[in-house]
Amino acid sequence: MSDTAMLAKSAPASGAASAQEIIRVERVKKRYGDVEILKGVDLAVGAGQFTAIMGKSGSGKSTLLGIIAGLEKPDEGDVVVMGQKLAGMSDNDMATLRRRSIGVVFQGFSLIPSLTALDNVMLPTFFATETSAAERRQRGVDLLHQVGLSERLHYHPATLSGGEQQRVAIARALMNSPSVILADEPTGNLDQETGASVLELLLDLGRTHGTGLLMVTHDPDVAAKAGNVVEMKDGRISHGHA
Amino acid sequence: MLRYAASELVFRSGRSLVTAVSIALAVLAAMVLTSLASSYARALRVPIETVGADVIVQQQGDIPPKLEGLVFPHPNALIPAGIVAQIKAIPGVIALTRAVYMWDLEPDRYESVLGIADSEVGLGALGRRLIDGKPIAAGDRAVLLDSDFAGKNKAKVGGRIKVGVDEFPVAGIVDAARSGKLVRADVYMPLKLAQGLASAAPQVRALYPFGADDANLVLVKVNREHLQGVVEKITALIGKKSVVSSELSMRDALSGVLFLSQSMGLIIAAVIGLFAAAFVWRATATSVAERRREMAILQAIGWSWRHIRAQVLIENLALAVIGTAAGFALALVIVLALGQVSVTVDLPWDLSATPHFIPTAAINRTQIITAPLSISWLTAGIATAGSLAIGLLAVLAVLALPRPQPWSLLRAE
Numbered sequence: 201m202s203d204t205a206m207l208a209k210s211a212p213a214s215g216a217a218s219a220q221e222i223i224r225v226e227r228v229k230k231r232y233g234d235v236e237i238l239k240g241v242d243l244a245v246g247a248g249q250f251t252a253i254m255g256k257s258g259s260g261k262s263t264l265l266g267i268i269a270g271l272e273k274p275d276e277g278d279v280v281v282m283g284q285k286l287a288g289m290s291d292n293d294m295a296t297l298r299r300r301s302i303g304v305v306f307q308g309f310s311l312i313p314s315l316t317a318l319d320n321v322m323l324p325t326f327f328a329t330e331t332s333a334a335e336r337r338q339r340g341v342d343l344l345h346q347v348g349l350s351e352r353l354h355y356h357p358a359t360l361s362g363g364e365q366q367r368v369a370i371a372r373a374l375m376n377s378p379s380v381i382l383a384d385e386p387t388g389n390l391d392q393e394t395g396a397s398v399l400e401l402l403l404d405l406g407r408t409h410g411t412g413l414l415m416v417t418h419d420p421d422v423a424a425k426a427g428n429v430v431e432m433k434d435g436r437i438s439h440g441h442a
Numbered sequence: 443m444l445r446y447a448a449s450e451l452v453f454r455s456g457r458s459l460v461t462a463v464s465i466a467l468a469v470l471a472a473m474v475l476t477s478l479a480s481s482y483a484r485a486l487r488v489p490i491e492t493v494g495a496d497v498i499v500q501q502q503g504d505i506p507p508k509l510e511g512l513v514f515p516h517p518n519a520l521i522p523a524g525i526v527a528q529i530k531a532i533p534g535v536i537a538l539t540r541a542v543y544m545w546d547l548e549p550d551r552y553e554s555v556l557g558i559a560d561s562e563v564g565l566g567a568l569g570r571r572l573i574d575g576k577p578i579a580a581g582d583r584a585v586l587l588d589s590d591f592a593g594k595n596k597a598k599v600g601g602r603i604k605v606g607v608d609e610f611p612v613a614g615i616v617d618a619a620r621s622g623k624l625v626r627a628d629v630y631m632p633l634k635l636a637q638g639l640a641s642a643a644p645q646v647r648a649l650y651p652f653g654a655d656d657a658n659l660v661l662v663k664v665n666r667e668h669l670q671g672v673v674e675k676i677t678a679l680i681g682k683k684s685v686v687s688s689e690l691s692m693r694d695a696l697s698g699v700l701f702l703s704q705s706m707g708l709i710i711a712a713v714i715g716l717f718a719a720a721f722v723w724r725a726t727a728t729s730v731a732e733r734r735r736e737m738a739i740l741q742a743i744g745w746s747w748r749h750i751r752a753q754v755l756i757e758n759l760a761l762a763v764i765g766t767a768a769g770f771a772l773a774l775v776i777v778l779a780l781g782q783v784s785v786t787v788d789l790p791w792d793l794s795a796t797p798h799f800i801p802t803a804a805i806n807r808t809q810i811i812t813a814p815l816s817i818s819w820l821t822a823g824i825a826t827a828g829s830l831a832i833g834l835l836a837v838l839a840v841l842a843l844p845r846p847q848p849w850s851l852l853r854a855e
Binding site: 262263265266269271272291292294295296298299300302303304306308310311312313314315316319323324326327372373376384 | 443445446449450452453454735736738739740741742743744745746747748749847848849850852853
């Protein structure tokens, strides 16, 4: 299947796309030194959708994801997440938005080494006041059960395999019932079989929890499962449904 | 956050150990050094406190032409009433007790005689040490005897004793050695009586124009904050023959021992504290550098920089508390084990009840003084505040550095 053909395919993986827009990116530009990574990107992501961002290394896809997560500042343009414009938000407000509405999964293993799997999952809720500690703990246990790690609650990351660590990261991303999960090559460090299983888990849980998924990936097979696919080339979106 | 902090401290046990041990050593040094310093300072006050004054004022004199009858000991020359009045007017002087100290040298006996004014360290102090008979008042013509002297000479209350050419009734016996705070002598009498005897004594008159209001020994109670100034002024007032003794004289005599200085103890503790702060800063900086990606992850999952700073702060404060507690415990053990400090000094003043030229006299002006070691709670408070400040400042110094760009540490590309 050619890239163009693949991009044209737009089977919704998370059911019918909602009309509600949760992410809007407008004319975003980003430069690192002399290199312009993003040259005016526009993108919209609807609630509950699985959108894949593809592109070669250096095309700017990870940078775009970081800007949407509020972890990177654009030089120009606007990003609106859950109706809130990121530009001008304070560090605290940005943290609150991420905590309540955004889950993140990275390529590299991203667990805190000193904490157990369960504590890692509960980490985003350390400052939650609306639920009790027992409720938060129960949700952490439930999520680890859902990712198949009921027997590993008290294991530290160093004693878990790569696939298990990514499962813990997925459970952590879902801990606060976010509206969208931003995933940056989440299977990039895993072997093919484990990567496939982690991806299936991410999609299943996304469907189960009604969570949108915006994923950066190199893998056409992964992109094939997305409802929307956009391809980035030289800092611009070259194809896809944006 | 506490759970996270505890996990982190255990996980990075090497860093935790370095930090806690650095703080513990600083606290230990501060506590033990200041405890030693204050105990030495207390020990140095012991001899002077046995006399019941902060400053003993004497003046070097001459040897009388004949060693017979009532004489002034060599370090107890005339201190005129005018000089005494000027000493009393020095700012910082709280009270002053005049005295006349003499030896009565007879062919068959010798005795030391102290005529002293009616004050807390004079006749009042004698009254409290009475073991037989009754106290004497300023206007009485009677004497009190030291119990050792009375025992050796088989003197009793109601009997009479000869001082110079006169005889006086013995009103009472005192145990002058008990609890100190008194110049030791064999015979005690009211100041007026002694002044009269001195002014009439040929060997005193041969050397000094001793008047009825003069003295040859002055005990001064001083506001301790002004001690040094008072000592300097008295010394200037009396001149080069002055013997002005205080705890400062003891310190001067032992100036080679650094620990005797409280300020030196504090300086050493502060230097160790600075080294500890440098260690803690370094350990914190290393830890934060190692955890840059971890901090980026925390930011990505919804922790604000304020939360992250609070987390690092809690971890460091926990180490500061652990280090401080360990330092306290060690300091307590060391202080209890040492128990007390002991200093051997030569007394800078001469108030010997026994004339040095008496063949049988065994005069030992060297005194071993001891003082118990104890923890100063003020120092403990300062050390606690210092170690918490070390932990806090290390965190603030490290976190004040430019923040990492979280995405640069997390991105896949």
